Amino acid sequence: MPIRSPYPDVEIPDASLFDFLFTGFGERAGAPALIDGASGASITFAELEGMVEKIAAGLAERGIGAGDVVALFAPNSPHWVAVFHGVLRANAVVTSVNSLYTPGELAHQLSDSGAKLVFTVSPFLDRATAxxxxxxxxxxxxxxxxxxxGHPSLRDLLAGTAEPPAQTVSGADTAVLPYSSGTTGRAKGVILTHRNLVANLCQIAAMGDVEADTKILAVLPFFHIYGMxxxxxxxxxxxxxxVTMxxxxxxxxxxxxxxxxxxxxYxxxxxxxxxAKHPIVDQYDLSCIDVIFSGAAPLDAELGHAVAKRLGCTxxxxxxxxxxxxxxxxxxDDRPDLDLNSCGFAIPNVVSKLVDPETGAELGPGGRGELWVKGPNVMSGYLNNPEATAITLDEEGFLHTGDVATVTEDGVFTIVDRVKELIKYKGYQVPPAELEALLLTHDQIADVAVIGVRDADGEEVPKAFVVRRENGTDLTADEVMAxxxxxxAPHKKVRVVEFIDQIPKSASGKILRKDLRAREAAAS
Known part of the structure; x- marks a missing residue:
């Protein structure tokens, strides 16, 4: 059965992202919009708007206009923000690129998106030029x-004297083409419109207490939609x-x-x-933190409560x-009493379903099924990939997330695993995320990932890749399994353990299980 958000719908203006964000700074015009955490250099809201207009004008002079795609391949900085919005102000489209990409991965995204220009930084030039x-x-x-x-610079664009072009984009036009993480197959371009991005900002504004005097840390990458x-x-x-890092x-x-x-x-x-665990944390005054918000992958409640207790925050x-x-x-923000294993409520304007992945039956509270989501923030589709779009986005507009969830009678959702990552042990479903959350409570384990592997009888069994803490060098596989x-429950037991130095993860913090599977395949 469809489950509507318990929050009333919010009005979503029909505006470009630039118009939505850069209209009417008022008394905040002279306040710092962005601070470079490393240097302390800041840019005010008014200065940022001026930079965005200059960049848009410079891009227009270089022939970039409506529908053209510009790649942004750089680490977080105030200038990343200015270029991002400068491209949109020029009526063009941003494709944001993972700053860890190899030349081959970057070339794929440039080719697939049809990018005409690439913004980068000198340390990335070898990869960008290749x-x-x-x-x-x-x-x-x-x-x-x-x-x-040998390359034009942002300084050149900012030194220009041309006027920015007239704005021609509408809410229905594509704004950004971020690429999905690639944890299941090759990265795909995700078509997000101006309306998608404006809608999500309006939706989350109803859920959090972010005001003009708030300072937000941006350490997670802007190229990822979470940071963006x-x-x-x-x-x-x-x-x-x-404040950027x-x-x-x-x-x-x-x-x-x-x-x-x-x-x-964030x-x-x-x-x-x-x-929660590193001793260096005690050397810093972190009493300023009001809220730590976790996303990108499930957070275990025990771990979250340990952080809250140590830092005295929500x-x-x-x-x-x-x-x-x-x-x-x-x-x-006003419901810290919710089960921290949960991800809370559907945000305004969102309708959810839980669907049994095997039978297709719609489930209610107490059921465990794939989460489907419908709302104004749902993508238009995958770029140049109608087959993947048809698999993920149905005719009713529901996006099939691939995540397994539960919901309470009060509408509180909990993500329990990925549909494609569930381990089937003798017919029983074993969620890797549940085992990982449990193992992270061990005081000698710094990090962990679990995947399914085949044993000598061909049965799929849970295998844990474990990173020992510095004080856990004597931890054995038998101790982990015990x-x-x-x-x-017995069917969920870890049956194989391998100690490694680091768990492979995407820039947003998701475990790259495909890398662990590749490691397993190479070893067999």
């Missing part, structure tokens, strides 16, 4: 945010100050929070592990995916 050459883009099509000989919408654009929408480094992360007195920190679960969790712009469910066996 990828551009592979797809036939000339050197002058690579623009650097800093400076590099929830940190970068929410900051602009709510006239809050966004180019990458996650725990001491620097803690320093930036402490020094800039950041009140709202993380992925691996950061929660560090905040820990919340949400759910989303690139195809949802990205948020569809979250715990509101820890699980004492706390869980």
């Amino acid at each position: 990828a551009a050459a592979e797809v036939g883009l000339p050197a002058e099509a690579i623009v650097v945010l800093d400076d590099a000989e 919408t929830v940190m970068m654009n929410q900051g602009l929408h709510r006239r809050a100050t966004v 180019p990458r996650f480094d725990l001491p620097e992360f803690l320093r930036v929070i402490s020094e800039y007195r950041v009140g709202r920190v 993380i992925a679960p691996p950061v929660a592990v560090a905040l 820990v919340l969790q949400g759910y989303g995916m690139t195809e949802l712009s990205p948020v569809s469910h979250c715990m509101p 820890f699980v066996a004492q706390r869980i």
